[in-house]
Amino acid sequence: MTKKKWVYEGVEFSVGDRVLVVRFAEKNEADGMGHGIPWDNTWIDGDMDDSIGHEFTILDIDYTGVRFCETEGEYIEPGYGYPLSCLEKVGQ
Secondary structure (H helix, E strand, C coil), X not given: CCCCEEEECCEEEECCCEEEECCCCCCXXXXXXXXXXXXXXXXXXXXXXXXXCCEEXXXXXXXXXXXXXXXXXXXXXXXXXXXXXXXXXEEC
């Protein structure tokens, strides 16, 4: 089975990777999912602030962003997609 993956600024992100949320992203952030690929999501309105500085495991990746399966050992609602532009890969 092939993992879903995306490349952002030369870094490959795949399902199962560990990532750190490093900053807040603007709604529909230009280039949020890669050069020329805007982040097609508008859920944030401050909710992203609670995730900054926390590590997550990637559950899924598509044009609406990256969804996580856990937050520091606890389940997180997978409906929220984060842009790759606000993530730093910390492990596989």
